[in-house]
Amino acid sequence: MKDMTSRPPIKVVDGMPILGPFAENWENVKTFQARAGDLVICTYPKSGTTWMSEIVDLIFSGGDAQKTQRDAIYLRVPFLEFAAPGMPSGTEALNRMESPRVIKSHLPVELFPETFWEKNCKVIYVARNAKDVVVSYYHFYRMAVVHPEPGTWEEYLDAFMQGKVAFGPWSSHVKGWWEVRRQRDVLYLFYEDMLEDPKREIQKVAEFIGKELSEEVLEKIHQRTSFQAMKDNPMANYTTIPSSVMDHSISPFMRKGRCGDWKNHFTVAQNERFDEYYGREMSDTDLSFRFQD
Ligand code: A3P
Ligand code: EST
Numbered sequence: 001m002k003d004m005t006s007r008p009p010i011k012v013v014d015g016m017p018i019l020g021p022f023a024e025n026w027e028n029v030k031t032f033q034a035r036a037g038d039l040v041i042c043t044y045p046k047s048g049t050t051w052m053s054e055i056v057d058l059i060f061s062g063g064d065a066q067k068t069q070r071d072a073i074y075l076r077v078p079f080l081e082f083a084a085p086g087m088p089s090g091t092e093a094l095n096r097m098e099s100p101r102v103i104k105s106h107l108p109v110e111l112f113p114e115t116f117w118e119k120n121c122k123v124i125y126v127a128r129n130a131k132d133v134v135v136s137y138y139h140f141y142r143m144a145v146v147h148p149e150p151g152t153w154e155e156y157l158d159a160f161m162q163g164k165v166a167f168g169p170w171s172s173h174v175k176g177w178w179e180v181r182r183q184r185d186v187l188y189l190f191y192e193d194m195l196e197d198p199k200r201e202i203q204k205v206a207e208f209i210g211k212e213l214s215e216e217v218l219e220k221i222h223q224r225t226s227f228q229a230m231k232d233n234p235m236a237n238y239t240t241i242p243s244s245v246m247d248h249s250i251s252p253f254m255r256k257g258r259c260g261d262w263k264n265h266f267t268v269a270q271n272e273r274f275d276e277y278y279g280r281e282m283s284d285t286d287l288s289f290r291f292q293d
Contacts, residue, residue: 007148010166019166025090029113032094035099035119039103041123042125045137046133047128051230053102055221056077059205059209062217078094079104125177128190128192131262131266132258132260132261134156135262138153139255140251143252144245175282175285187205192259206218
């Protein structure tokens with residue numbers, strides 16, 4: 001099992017680089033049938049997916065933490081594209097799941113299955129600044145053997161700027177979803193805003209999905225979804241995955257949970273190169289990010 005899942009090469013499906021084992025289930029993702037009422041949490045990797053998943057599950061549970069402790073986050077909010085040998089795929093788990101379903105996806109908007117729009121499903125998109133994303137992604141590659149070896153930080157940064165990492169380029173992902181947000185039922189949020197004022201952002205999510213939260217429930221959700229609370233929660237922090245698959249001693253899944261950690265990784269030269277890449281990629285959009293708090 002370990003040999004089958006350890007450091008498999010990235011594959012390309014419909015022009016998008018994807019984790020090797022995920023490519024095997026791609027047909028089932030493309031033909032997936034959404035149901036009315038499905039809610040999708042969509043992100044580029046390392047942008048706050050787990051955080052938003054926990055928030056949404058708590059909103060659906062009325063802030064009752066006992067309900068959200070029923071299972072690990074990846075079972076409560078199945079990952080559409082997920083596939084691994086010997087485990088139920090994301091599509092299988094979702095087909096078996098009762099409604100209302102909350103679904104996680106990392107798909108760029110152009111590959112997002114049409115079925116979700118046909119069924120008028122809502123999407124919450126969370127975006128995070130590219131410098132913190134690439135740092136977080138580098139450490140995730142190091143700790144989770146479903147990824148290829150990341151190489152050195154310098155090499156990984158290059159691969160990221162070339163879009164040669166799982167789920168492809170960051171820039172077209174965030175811009176693509178930004179462009180459709182007004183035509184579709186998409187709530188577009190930022191990780192940095194969630195850090196700045198978590199209660200305000202939780203409230204936006206609740207309004208978007210049509211749930212009213214009392215001040216008491218809002219406060220409970222806020223506390224349960226703080227970085228420290230989630231880091232200490234085995235049902236949110238991925239420590240229930242075997243360490244041969246995700247090794248938290250290399251880098252914990254709940255790593256820093258801050259804005260601006262990139263400054264501890266980028267050299268001055270790397271930052272200059274990244275700013276050039278960023279300027280090129282982001283000159284054609286009004287989408288803007290905060291890189292420090
Ligand atoms: P860092 O590696 O920068 O710490 P995803 O869930 O999309 O994979 O994103 C993981 C990133 O979100 C990690 O970033 C993780 O620490 C951070 N994160 C998870 N829960 C969080 C929370 N409650 N508050 C702040 N950051 C959180
Ligand atoms: C892949 C990308 C991502 O952004 C988050 C996660 C979390 C769940 C991970 C999965 C992934 C990669 C494959 C696994 C899975 C948990 C078990 C599985 O082997 C590591």
